[in-house]
Each structure stands twice: as C-alpha cells, then as structure tokens.
Amino acid sequence: MTRGATAPSLAEAVREATAVLAAAGVPSPRVDAELLAEHLLGVGLGRLRALLLGDSPAPDGYAELVAERAQRIPLQHITGVAHFRYLELAVGPGVFIPRPETESVVQLVIDRLQGMARPKVVDLGTGSGAIAGSIAHEVPGAEVHAVEYSEFAHAWAAKNLLPLGVVLIRGDLRDALPEHNGSFDVVVSNPPYIPAEAIPNEPEVALHDPPEALYGGGADGMELPTAAAASAARLLVPGGYFVMEHAEVQSAWIAAMLNRTGLWSEVTTHRDLNGKDRATSAVLAVPAPLADQGSQEVMKE
Numbered sequence: 001m002t003r004g005a006t007a008p009s010l011a012e013a014v015r016e017a018t019a020v021l022a023a024a025g026v027p028s029p030r031v032d033a034e035l036l037a038e039h040l041l042g043v044g045l046g047r048l049r050a051l052l053l054g055d056s057p058a059p060d061g062y063a064e065l066v067a068e069r070a071q072r073i074p075l076q077h078i079t080g081v082a083h084f085r086y087l088e089l090a091v092g093p094g095v096f097i098p099r100p101e102t103e104s105v106v107q108l109v110i111d112r113l114q115g116m117a118r119p120k121v122v123d124l125g126t127g128s129g130a131i132a133g134s135i136a137h138e139v140p141g142a143e144v145h146a147v148e149y150s151e152f153a154h155a156w157a158a159k160n161l162l163p164l165g166v167v168l169i170r171g172d173l174r175d176a177l178p179e180h181n182g183s184f185d186v187v188v189s190n191p192p193y194i195p196a197e198a199i200p201n202e203p204e205v206a207l208h209d210p211p212e213a214l215y216g217g218g219a220d221g222m223e224l225p226t227a228a229a230a231s232a233a234r235l236l237v238p239g240g241y242f243v244m245e246h247a248e249v250q251s252a253w254i255a256a257m258l259n260r261t262g263l264w265s266e267v268t269t270h271r272d273l274n275g276k277d278r279a280t281s282a283v284l285a286v287p288a289p290l291a292d293q294g295s296q297e298v299m300k301e
C-alpha cells in the first residue's frame with residue numbers, strides 16, 4: 001500500500017509520539033507510544049516491532065490518543081485495560097489502576113495457599129479486583145470474596161470479578177462480612193494508606209486515581225490500614241494469614257501496630273521486586289472480639 005504524501009509511517013509516528021510524550025514529562029515515553037499504537041492496531045508487541053521495521057502507516061486516531069496521554073491521562077484509562085499478572089482488567093475513571101508491586105502481594109497469598117484444598121480468601125478494598133481476580137484465576141478451588149466501598153470502583157470490580165466467580169460485596173472493610181467472622185484462611189488488602197498531606201507528584205495519580213483509593217485517613221494515613229488489620233483479626237480462622245500492602249516508610253509502624261494488639265504471631269515484612277519493604281504479613285494467634293454487624297450488598301454471577 002502506498003501512503004499519501006503527508007501520512008507518516010508507523011515508525012515515524014511512534015518516534016514523534018515518543019518526543020511529544022517525553023516533552024510532557026511522561027516517565028516511559030517510548031513504551032507508552034508503542035502501547036498506544038499496539039492498542040489501536042490490535043496487535044501484540046512482537047507484531048508491532050515487526051511493523052515498525054517496515055513501511056506500515058500509522059493507524060487512524062493515533063495522534064489523538066498521543067495527545068490525550070500527553071495531558072497525563074493514564075495510559076490504562078485511554079486503552080481501557082490494565083495488565084496484572086495473567087489478567088487483563090477493565091479499568092477507567094473512578095477506579096485505582098493496579099500497580100506492579102501488588103503482584104508480589106498476590107504471590108505471597110498464592111504461596112500461602114499451596115496444598116490447601118478449598119481455601120477461603122477475602123480481598124478488602126478490591127478496586128478493579130486485581131488481587132481477588134488473580135487469586136480466583138490462579139488458585140483453582142479457592143472461594144474468593146472481595147469488598148469494595150466506592151460505587152464506581154465496585155462497578156469496575158463487578159465487570160472483572162463476576163466472570164471469575166468471585167463473591168463481590170459493596171461494603172466497608174471496617175465491618176464487612178460479619179456472617180463470615182472467623183472463617184477465612186487468608187485476608188489480603190491493599191488499602192488506601194497515603195498520609196493526608198502527601199499529595200502524589202504524578203498527575204496520573206493525583207488527578208486520576210480516586211482520592212478514596214489513595215488517602216488512608218488521619219495525618220499518617222494509617223486509619224484504614226489499622227481498620228483492615230482489625231477486620232482481618234475478626235474474619236480469619238485461628239492460624240489464618242493476613243497480608244497487607246503499604247508504603248515503604250510505614251513498615252515498622254505496621255509491624256509495631258500488629259504486635260501491640262497481641263493477636264498476631266509471625267509478623268513479617270516483605271520486599272517487593274525493587275527491594276522495598278512494601279508488605280507485611282502475620283498469622284492470627286488469638287481471635288479478635290466480635291465486631292458489630294454492617295450493612296452490605298452481595299453480588300455473585
């Protein structure tokens with residue numbers, strides 16, 4: 001196919017897009033330029049790289065998507081998809097974009113579930129459903145529940161989790177699932193944990209991740225993580241496993257908070273793939289006193 005005089009080749013368009021995105025401060029301009037082209041062409045990275053070596057034209061609409069990304073709209077909001085472990089999750093405005101660090105938290109859960117016949121797991125603050133969906137997908141036979149408070153995030157989670165057989169609850173992690181008290185083998189959470197004053201620098205996060213997914217409450221951001229730990233103590237069987245993601249600087253505080261309750265043993269800090277202390281796990285030694293019952297709405301396909 002011959003191109004018109006003004007139509008750039010795919011290779012030229014991706015080069016120009018890389019420059020535009022770099023000028024806009026996008027952290028990985030070449031990767032994003034390629035991913036936007038891949039998305040429009042509906043091909044994988046291998047095929048895209050082959051097309052870049054030839055004389056293929058740039059796809060229609062490419063410049064428009066690059067312009068959106070240059071406004072620091074998250075790549076995943078533009079493509080509508082976030083890749084997380086083996087899943088392609090539907091995402092968009094109103095839901096937290098799952099991060100690669102969280103994949104390590106899922107691995108801790110999967111390792112813990114090895115050899116268990118029909119483990120029962122709950123993900124508190126599921127967002128897009130990245131954690132709960134991955135466990136349902138990768139651990140055959142697991143009974144997976146997920147809790148989400150935000151109406152908008154819950155709608156995205158429903159889209160991603162109901163086809164995977166996850167039981168999704170719209171509720172508050174502080175009092176959700178009282179009818180399941182003392183019955184889960186694993187409670188996992190990536191709760192909001194950013195301190196109130198620590199506004200993230202990246203526009204993709206500050207302007208596009210929902211505030212209710214970021215700020216943990218209180219000056220130190222620790223209200224919701226502390227509540228997640230209390231709910232874990234209520235929901236787990238004795239000997240059950242709790243794992244929670246947090247910021248690197250919060251690891252000592254979280255370990256001390258868990259130890260102080262006297263409910264937990266084996267409190268352990270875990271590093272992510274970058275060597276940062278980004279998760280803490282513990283085993284329930286003593287069940288927590290029963291909490292009040294909360295109201296919630298259950299969804300299951």
Ligand SMILES: C[S@@+](CC[C@H](N)C(=O)[O-])C[C@H]1O[C@@H](n2cnc3c(N)ncnc32)[C@H](O)[C@@H]1O
Nearest residue numbers: 096098125126127148149150172173190192213
């Ligand atoms: C940091 S995001 C994590 C989302 C997802 N688990 C992930 O790792 O990608 C925290 C999530 O907790 C939800 N959330 C905030 N407060 C909550 C509450 N009180 N009860 C349940 N979910 C809550 C937010 O809406 C958000 O989806």
